[in-house]
Amino acid sequence: MRKTVLLLHTGGTLGMVRGRPHTLRPAPFAESLRARVPELTELANIELELFSNTDSSEVQPEAWLALAQRLHQRLPEVDGAVVTHGTDTLAYTASALSFLLPGLRRPVVLTGSQRPLGEVRSDARLNLIDAVTSALRGPAEVTVCFDSHLFRGNRTLKVKVADYDAFASPNFPPLGTLGVHTHFQPGLRPKGRPRVLAALEPRVFLLKVFPGLNPSLPLALLPQVRGLVVEAYGAGNVPVDGSTGRSLLPLFRAARARGVPVLVVSQAPRSAVELGLYEGGAAIREEGAMDGGDLTVPAAVTKLMCGLALYSGAQALRRYLETSVAGERS
Numbered sequence: 001m002r003k004t005v006l007l008l009h010t011g012g013t014l015g016m017v018r019g020r021p022h023t024l025r026p027a028p029f030a031e032s033l034r035a036r037v038p039e040l041t042e043l044a045n046i047e048l049e050l051f052s053n054t055d056s057s058e059v060q061p062e063a064w065l066a067l068a069q070r071l072h073q074r075l076p077e078v079d080g081a082v083v084t085h086g087t088d089t090l091a092y093t094a095s096a097l098s099f100l101l102p103g104l105r106r107p108v109v110l111t112g113s114q115r116p117l118g119e120v121r122s123d124a125r126l127n128l129i130d131a132v133t134s135a136l137r138g139p140a141e142v143t144v145c146f147d148s149h150l151f152r153g154n155r156t157l158k159v160k161v162a163d164y165d166a167f168a169s170p171n172f173p174p175l176g177t178l179g180v181h182t183h184f185q186p187g188l189r190p191k192g193r194p195r196v197l198a199a200l201e202p203r204v205f206l207l208k209v210f211p212g213l214n215p216s217l218p219l220a221l222l223p224q225v226r227g228l229v230v231e232a233y234g235a236g237n238v239p240v241d242g243s244t245g246r247s248l249l250p251l252f253r254a255a256r257a258r259g260v261p262v263l264v265v266s267q268a269p270r271s272a273v274e275l276g277l278y279e280g281g282a283a284i285r286e287e288g289a290m291d292g293g294d295l296t297v298p299a300a301v302t303k304l305m306c307g308l309a310l311y312s313g314a315q316a317l318r319r320y321l322e323t324s325v326a327g328e329r330s
Contacts, residue, residue, distance in 0.1 A: 005081065006077075081106065081135060098152075150184065207230050229263050237278040238281070263292050
């Protein structure tokens with residue numbers, strides 16, 4: 001029996017055209033898809049839905065919720081889904097969907113391109129063909145297909161702007177390669193029935209630690225946030241020497257007093273946080289900071305948004321954040 005793939009177009013470079021003076025802008029997608037990639041219909045029945053047509057820099061948490069809801073509605077009717085998406089926030093959307101759609105039984109593959117589909121040297125055509133192939137034969141989880149590789153969605157980072165191998169999975173091997181031959185790993189085992197989460201808490205702030213950071217700045221923001229992701233040095237180290245006037249300990253103490261959870265990740269993408277390894281990390285752990293392990297920044301931010309919406313208790317939220325729920329951490 002011929003299989004069916006849902007193709008949800010959200011926008012991004014893949015569906016854009018060059019305007020004047022040479023800037024990229026959204027363009028009609030259905031006509032371009034039929035003209036440029038007729039081979040897709042040889043792989044499967046393609047059900048195209050124009051979910052949106054925006055630059056991915058405009059994608060917000062509300063769009064993740066709507067996209068997750070639509071995928072949850074349609075996936076029982078098809079064999080897999082492909083989501084075309086701009087590359088700038090693709091890793092955030094892939095991470096969010098992995099947490100918003102627990103118990104997946106069908107592949108959900110995100111892809112995009114570095115050049116528009118209508119251009120001569122575009123990577124869009126092959127990425128689309130590979131993504132549909134992955135939606136038919138790949139693992140039943142949220143993935144990112146780019147440059148003939150299939151990555152776990154919540155393990156990916158955008159690492160390049162001007163090359164076709166724009167995405168990487170620093171701490172987890174690819175789930176598939178699509179060359180002359182295609183090879184796929186089994187992926188995650190489904191846990192529970194397919195569900196969709198109906199809420200996110202977007203009041204999360206991402207703080208990158210750097211030399212010279214004035215603690216008064218994040219302290220001033222703290223009353224406005226519900227959760228904090230801290231991108232620390234190395235294994236989770238931060239400045240704690242009070243004599244410099246730039247110790248971050250007051251921030252962690254204030255967050256604890258306010259009940260604002262703090263999740264710590266590393267600025268080194270091929271590393272993992274180990275809060276007890278250095279004095280700074282041990283000190284903030286004493287103040288309630290949580291160990292993000294090898295979570296990517298997109299995974300940490302979106303998981304904290306999901307966790308805050310799911311759990312009101314501090315201990316339940318800590319268990320959720322410090323364990324792997326969708327293959328996002330080792």
